Amino acid sequence: xxxxxxxxxxxxxxxxxxxxxxxxxxxxxxxxxxxxxxxxxxxxxxxxxxxxxxxxxxxxxxxxxxxxxxxxxxxxxxxxxxxxxxxxxxxxxxxxxxxxxxxxxxxxxxxxxxxxxxxxxxxxxxxxxxxxxxxxxxxxxxxxxxxxxxxxxxxxxxxxxxxxxxxxxxxxxxxxxxxxxxxxxxxxxxxxxxxxxxxxxxxxxxxxxxxxxxxxxxxxxxxxxxxxxxxxxxxxxxxxxxxxxx
Amino acid sequence: xxxxxxxxxxxxxxxxxxxxxxxxxxxxxxxxxxxxxxxxxxxxxxxxxxxxxxxxxxxxxxxxxxxxxxxxxxxxxxxxxxxxxxxxxxxxxxxxxxxxxxxxxxxxxxxxxxxxxxxxxxxxxxxxxxxxxxxxxxxxxxxxxxxxxxxxxxxxxxxxxxxxxxxxxxxxxxxxxxxxxxxxxxxxxxxxxxxxxxxxxxxxxxxxxxxxxxxxxxxxxxxxxxxxxx
Numbered sequence: 001x002x003x004x005x006x007x008x009x010x011x012x013x014x015x016x017x018x019x020x021x022x023x024x025x026x027x028x029x030x031x032x033x034x035x036x037x038x039x040x041x042x043x044x045x046x047x048x049x050x051x052x053x054x055x056x057x058x059x060x061x062x063x064x065x066x067x068x069x070x071x072x073x074x075x076x077x078x079x080x081x082x083x084x085x086x087x088x089x090x091x092x093x094x095x096x097x098x099x100x101x102x103x104x105x106x107x108x109x110x111x112x113x114x115x116x117x118x119x120x121x122x123x124x125x126x127x128x129x130x131x132x133x134x135x136x137x138x139x140x141x142x143x144x145x146x147x148x149x150x151x152x153x154x155x156x157x158x159x160x161x162x163x164x165x166x167x168x169x170x171x172x173x174x175x176x177x178x179x180x181x182x183x184x185x186x187x188x189x190x191x192x193x194x195x196x197x198x199x200x201x202x203x204x205x206x207x208x209x210x211x212x213x214x215x216x217x218x219x220x221x222x223x224x225x226x227x228x229x230x231x232x233x234x235x236x237x238x239x240x241x242x243x244x245x246x
Numbered sequence: 247x248x249x250x251x252x253x254x255x256x257x258x259x260x261x262x263x264x265x266x267x268x269x270x271x272x273x274x275x276x277x278x279x280x281x282x283x284x285x286x287x288x289x290x291x292x293x294x295x296x297x298x299x300x301x302x303x304x305x306x307x308x309x310x311x312x313x314x315x316x317x318x319x320x321x322x323x324x325x326x327x328x329x330x331x332x333x334x335x336x337x338x339x340x341x342x343x344x345x346x347x348x349x350x351x352x353x354x355x356x357x358x359x360x361x362x363x364x365x366x367x368x369x370x371x372x373x374x375x376x377x378x379x380x381x382x383x384x385x386x387x388x389x390x391x392x393x394x395x396x397x398x399x400x401x402x403x404x405x406x407x408x409x410x411x412x413x414x415x416x417x418x419x420x421x422x423x424x425x426x427x428x429x430x431x432x433x434x435x436x437x438x439x440x441x442x443x444x445x446x447x448x449x450x451x452x453x454x455x456x457x458x459x460x461x462x463x464x465x466x467x468x469x470x471x472x473x474x475x476x
Contacts, residue, residue: 075457076450077415080429084450087442176308183310187422194312201320208321215309215317222308 019213022200029196030217036113036192037179043118044174048125053155055130066126073123079184085116086188113185113192121178128170132163165237172229179221193217251439252448255431262431263452265345269417269427272349274410277356282395284357285364299361306358312419314354319347319423348420356413363405367398400471407464411457418453428452 019026055066073081089112094104140162144154186195193214201210284302287295306314326332326341340346371394379389399406418429426434432449436442 072454075454077418077429077453079418079421080432080446080450080453084443084446087446180310183312184419186312194310194316197313198316201316205324207324208317211313211317211321215305215313218310218313219305219308223304 019200020204020206022196022204022210025196025200026193026213026217029191029193030221032110032191033179033182033193034221036110036117036182036185036190037175039110039114040117040121040182041175041178043114044121044125044178045171047118047122048129051122051126052129052133055126056133070123070126073120074127078120078181079187081120082116082184082188085119086112089115113182113190117178117181117185120181121174124174124177125171128174129163129167132167132170133159135166136162165233165240168229168233168236172225172233175225175229176222179225180218183218247444248441249444251435251441251444255435258426258431258434259428259448259452262426262428265425266414266417266427266429266456269345269348269352269420269425270410270414273352273356274413276349276353277413278360278406280353280357281360281364284361285366285368285398286390288361288365289368303358303362303365306354307362311351311355311416312422315348315351315419315423318351319344323347344420344423344425348423348425352413352416352420355416356409359412360406360409363402363409364398367402368394370401371397400473403468403471404464407461407468410464411460414453414456414460418449 051066051070054062058066097104136159140158141154144158149157182192183194185192186198189195197210197214201207204210284299287299288303291299323341332338332341375393375397376389379393384392417427420427421430421433424430428449432445435445439445
């Protein structure tokens with residue numbers, strides 16, 4: 001009993017629950033995490049929309065290519081994909097630059113993270129949006145055609161607004177996934193919340209405390225996102241039957 | 247593409263393959279066992295237990311698995327040695343390995359994600375069936391394991407199968423805490439041979455292969471489950 005008490009006292013001594021000057025770095029890391037997540041999500045939405053349209057209305061070679069893309073991306077662990085895309089992407093870019101006579105770039109940081117995660121998210125978003133577009137009653141698109149709208153007009157004024165309520169739950173899920181997947185970039189050496197936390201924990205030797213702080217930060221990000229998602233969903237589902245919340 | 251390193255490292259990949267399988271099997275088994283009570287107490291349990299279960303699900307699902315893994319391995323791992331009781335206990339030889347920490351972290355993750363699924367599943371069983379069970383005189387426990395649980399599992403089986411694939415895709419994270427699974431062995435090969443793409447492609451192929459096996463096996467099981475006539 002005495003030993004336990006003693007141990008817990010020395011433990012309390014060795015764990016000063018202060019950020020020891022790492023607070024700013026952690027906040028900056030959180031900022032980068034949010035930036036990468038936002039960028040990757042936006043890129044994923046763009047790829048997803050184009051991918052869904054390509055899968056539904058494109059010529060068959062394009063459909064095969066997209067099928068290959070979404071299947072492979074969804075079957076391979078994100079960590080492996082991130083490494084592959086990062087090395088392959090920087091390699092490709094530098095070879096292209098060299099062949100045009102430019103000096104190779106040292107690619108790191110936010111834009112590479114956005115590109116890598118965006119390509120991964122694009123595969124998932126393609127599937128979500130494809131299902132959402134298919135859920136829109138075809139009569140609505142046909143009605144648009146009957147009014148003489150062009151394909152682009154139908155897309156902008158009928159298909160997209162009508163599919164949004166079906167797509168939002170899936171896309172909201174993707175957003176939550178991408179905010180957490182940014183942590184994987186720490187393994188490749190990107191500077192974001194997870195890697196800053198690892199530095200802080202390693203330097204101060206307060207592993208338990210700093211990883212808890214990071215966990216709380218990610219949790220806040222998720223909870224705030226959830227609040228915003230609920231509002232968005234209520235707005236875009238207006239005029240529809242309320243969802244049966246189980 | 248240069249593959250001449252493959253024969254030399256093949257035995258290590260086989261070892262890594264088994265570690266991945268063990269990690270997946272253990273965390274899925276323990277996690278699913280935990281998921282049942284976690285789902286159940288949120289539907290019928292006493293309020294404090296329900297809150298606890300919901301809080302657990304929210305915090306695990308709201309934070310990255312990588313952070314949880316590091317929190318458990320580096321955080322708890324750095325606190326344990328300061329307790330002599332733990333150092334002298336029979337558990338200590340295991341606690342010095344990284345593998346149990348990985349199993350624990352993945353188990354918690356599976357428990358939280360599947361617990362959420364099970365909550366919906368328990369809620370989705372029609373009330374009439376439970377009342378019928380009561381009417382024929384079943385006790386609470388008998389009703390749970392003869393009617394409620396089987397009916398709930400039947401409805402969410404494909405979702406749970408998806409959870410297994412998601413867990414498989416999360417297992418490479420264990421390599422960041424020195425568990426040498428398939429991905430970890432791939433990292434060793436990359437460091438020792440300076441080849442970047444070949445080991446990663448091999449690792450990706452192994453995961454695709456495992457995914458296909460799991461999907462086919464789950465589809466086989468799914469077809470064996472009798473579906474109620476609608």
